[in-house]
Amino acid sequence: MSSQIDHLLSETRRFAPPAQFAADAVGTAELYERAAADREGFWADQARDLLHWHTPFTQVLDWTNPPFAEWFADGELNVAYNCLDRHVEAGNGERVALLWEGEPGEERRITYAELTDEVKRVANVLEGLGIGHGDRVAIYLPMIPEAVAAMLAVARIGAIHSVVFGGFSADSLRARIDDAGAKLVITADGGYRKGKVSPLKPAVDMALADRNGSGEQETVEHVLVVRRGGNDVEWNPERDLWWHEAVPAASADHEARPFPAENPLFILYTSGTTGKPKGILHTSGGYLAQAAFTNRVVHDVHPESDVYWCTADIGWITGHTYVTYGPLANGATQVLYEGTPDTPHPGRWWEVIEKYGVSIFYTAPTAIRSFMKIGREVPQRFDLSSLRLLGSVGEPINPEAWVWYRNIIGRESTPIVDTWWQTETGAIMISALPGITETKPGSAQVPIPGIAIDVVDDSGEHVGNGNGGLLVITEPWPSMLRGIWGDPERYKETYWDKFADKGYYFAGDGARLDEDGDVWLLGRVDDVMNVSGHRLSTAEIESALVAHESTAEAAVVGAADETTGQAVVAFVIIKQSFLKAHEPEGLAGTLRTWVGEQIGAIARPRDIYIVGELPKTRSGKIMRRLLRDVAEGREVGDTTTLADTAVMSVISKQVK
Numbered sequence: 262m263s264s265q266i267d268h269l270l271s272e273t274r275r276f277a278p279p280a281q282f283a284a285d286a287v288g289t290a291e292l293y294e295r296a297a298a299d300r301e302g303f304w305a306d307q308a309r310d311l312l313h314w315h316t317p318f319t320q321v322l323d324w325t326n327p328p329f330a331e332w333f334a335d336g337e338l339n340v341a342y343n344c345l346d347r348h349v350e351a352g353n354g355e356r357v358a359l360l361w362e363g364e365p366g367e368e369r370r371i372t373y374a375e376l377t378d379e380v381k382r383v384a385n386v387l388e389g390l391g392i393g394h395g396d397r398v399a400i401y402l403p404m405i406p407e408a409v410a411a412m413l414a415v416a417r418i419g420a421i422h423s424v425v426f427g428g429f430s431a432d433s434l435r436a437r438i439d440d441a442g443a444k445l446v447i448t449a450d451g452g453y454r455k456g457k458v459s460p461l462k463p464a465v466d467m468a469l470a471d472r473n474g475s476g477e478q479e480t481v482e483h484v485l486v487v488r489r490g491g492n493d494v495e496w497n498p499e500r501d502l503w504w505h506e507a508v509p510a511a512s513a514d515h516e517a518r519p520f521p522a523e524n525p526l527f528i529l530y531t532s533g534t535t536g537k538p539k540g541i542l543h544t545s546g547g548y549l550a551q552a553a554f555t556n557r558v559v560h561d562v563h564p565e566s567d568v569y570w571c572t573a574d575i576g577w578i579t580g581h582t583y584v585t586y587g588p589l590a591n592g593a594t595q596v597l598y599e600g601t602p603d604t605p606h607p608g609r610w611w612e613v614i615e616k617y618g619v620s621i622f623y624t625a626p627t628a629i630r631s632f633m634k635i636g637r638e639v640p641q642r643f644d645l646s647s648l649r650l651l652g653s654v655g656e657p658i659n660p661e662a663w664v665w666y667r668n669i670i671g672r673e674s675t676p677i678v679d680t681w682w683q684t685e686t687g688a689i690m691i692s693a694l695p696g697i698t699e700t701k702p703g704s705a706q707v708p709i710p711g712i713a714i715d716v717v718d719d720s721g722e723h724v725g726n727g728n729g730g731l732l733v734i735t736e737p738w739p740s741m742l743r744g745i746w747g748d749p750e751r752y753k754e755t756y757w758d759k760f761a762d763k764g765y766y767f768a769g770d771g772a773r774l775d776e777d778g779d780v781w782l783l784g785r786v787d788d789v790m791n792v793s794g795h796r797l798s799t800a801e802i803e804s805a806l807v808a809h810e811s812t813a814e815a816a817v818v819g820a821a822d823e824t825t826g827q828a829v830v831a832f833v834i835i836k837q838s839f840l841k842a843h844e845p846e847g848l849a850g851t852l853r854t855w856v857g858e859q860i861g862a863i864a865r866p867r868d869i870y871i872v873g874e875l876p877k878t879r880s881g882k883i884m885r886r887l888l889r890d891v892a893e894g895r896e897v898g899d900t901t902t903l904a905d906t907a908v909m910s911v912i913s914k915q916v917k
């Protein structure tokens with residue numbers, strides 16, 4: 262970490278917003294002044310200006326029972342109405358909402374009127390299946406327009422969606438369906454990934470079946486299936502129905518009923534420091550207000566002229582807030598792309614930007630670094646002159662990648678917004694405003710208007726400029742998580758206990774304030790890894806590894822990786838009994854595949870080392886810090902607290 266900090270400290274490049282950009286920008290300096298003078302009044306203004314309220318609110322924030330916040334609680338709205346119907350009623354029905362590009366190259370242009378129509382039909386189908394207010398619906402879909410429509414239809418009827426990333430395994434899906442008690446699963450036969458159809462429905466069938474003594478899943482009554490991949494699927498006529506049969510047959514009349522602002526909107530599972538993923542709960546009014554506001558001012562969306570593209574999958578929070586809710590609440594036109602960046606050729610994304618004239622582009626540092634590796638020749642083959650703003654999210658962006666992004670993709674002129682936020686925060690919290698802030702490569706810089714953050718030491722004291730510490734959020738914000746599904750205690754413990762006397766939310770990230778007071782994020786300070794911008798917990802992968810018959814013990818660390826930011830590296834002790842009965846050859850490969858099956862391909866360790874022992878303290882805690890040294894090829898640090906100080910030299914030899 263210290264070499265990383267030194268490196269960041271030496272970064273002195275500065276980029277002022279281009280004059281024309283600043284002149285036309287949505288975000289203005291007055292926003293900061295207004296928010297500083299009256300934070301709650303500021304958010305109330307945003308919520309009123311950006312959203313339609315069936316019943317206007319009179320209360321703004323209720324923080325009488327911290328850490329359980331309520332925003333705009335006596336107001337009523339319908340989230341889907343805000344993202345759809347009102348744009349049609351305002352005369353913008355013919356504006357394109359989604360410019361969809363399938364991986365094999367098909368194209369669909371869907372207007373706001375068409376999307377509204379589709380969502381109304383889906384809402385009728387859902388209600389016909391007995392889904393209503395407060396019911397949970399799991400969504401396990403590829404990046405196709407139906408994914409957005411499904412989320413909005415669930416929101417429209419006041420039900421709660423739980424989107425599960427299509428790359429997660431049947432077991433991960435099952436755990437999420439069980440935890441939420443979902444009544445319905447919306448999936449597809451399969452979707453295109455890397456040039457072939459990757460099946461989804463078979464994973465749903467597996468998830469719902471009785472496997473490994475799990476018993477048959479009991480809450481799911483129906484599975485609604487979009488035909489996309491054309492792959493063969495098994496069919497349970499009592500349970501399964503095709504989208505293409507049910508939806509067109511349903512009525513396109515559906516009234517958007519108002520729901521209270523605090524009506525739950527979705528649960529999204531994310532990795533924490535323990536083995537069990539947490540179901541992060543978000544509600545309606547505050548979430549949508551901050552989603553719409555940040556998308557407007559940070560991404561500088563001008564809905565009548567921009568073509569916006571956020572490359573995140575809807576399975577992640579970025580896809581929720583900056584594909585589905587933010588841009589559609591603002592009435593923007595956006596690209597939705599199904600596949601991977603390098604299929605069928607490494608210039609696929611740049612081709613999409615040229616084809617649709619994308620003007621705002623929001624992606625992750627890991628993607629930028631992998632493009633850097635391929636070389637500038639690839640993007641330079643395409644006309645990227647439509648781009649006027651670039652954004653980054655998911656992990657710290659190193660200054661080299663930032664500058665490459667600006668120079669090669671942004672023609673040395675577009676502003677870059679490096680946006681820090683989390684599944685839990687619901688929307689962007691720290692970022693430059695592109696028409697105002699002079700940007701610094703590698704720094705997320707300043708809290709957005711209306712957000713209060715600090716960097717503090719272990720006892721919660723402000724560290725002062727020039728120092729590092731822990732990132733905290735010091736005041737409640739509209740799109741904050743409202744809890745962990747079914748586990749209020751864990752919510753308090755995880756986020757609020759560390760600085761309970763101050764009432765600060767602890768984000769789990771380390772950060773540093775520079776001499777100007779700007780924030781530089783330094784990565785997680787807990788056992789959460791960040792691989793290609795995806796959060797993974799060491800504990801979750803360890804528990805998958807020890808669930809394999811061969812494994813006695815396992816320790817997992819996130820090791821620095823040039824492309825993915827961090828990579829999963831596992832140290833595994835194999836059971837003696839297993840070694841007696843089996844050849845150890847190929848075991849590392851078997852375990853990699855196993856982890857992929859248990860959690861999903863993103864969790865597969867890059868390296869697995871079979872070792873004889875793990876470094877432990879006298880109290881039995883695994884010292885992951887030392888394993889990280891080995892995994893990153895460094896001199897092993899202080900081993901004096903180990904129970905057996907010889908262990909590390911043995912491990913180092915085994916790894917070489």
Ligand code: 6R9
Pocket residue numbers: 531577578579653654655656657658679680681682683684685705768769770782783784785791794795796
């Ligand atoms: C939106 C999202 C959250 C964690 C967060 C932090 C890291 C996200 C970042 C960033 C540095 C940025 N993170 N954006 N670190 N600079 N601009 O990614 O949510 O998947 O919940 O991850 O990602 O470590 O705590 P999520």
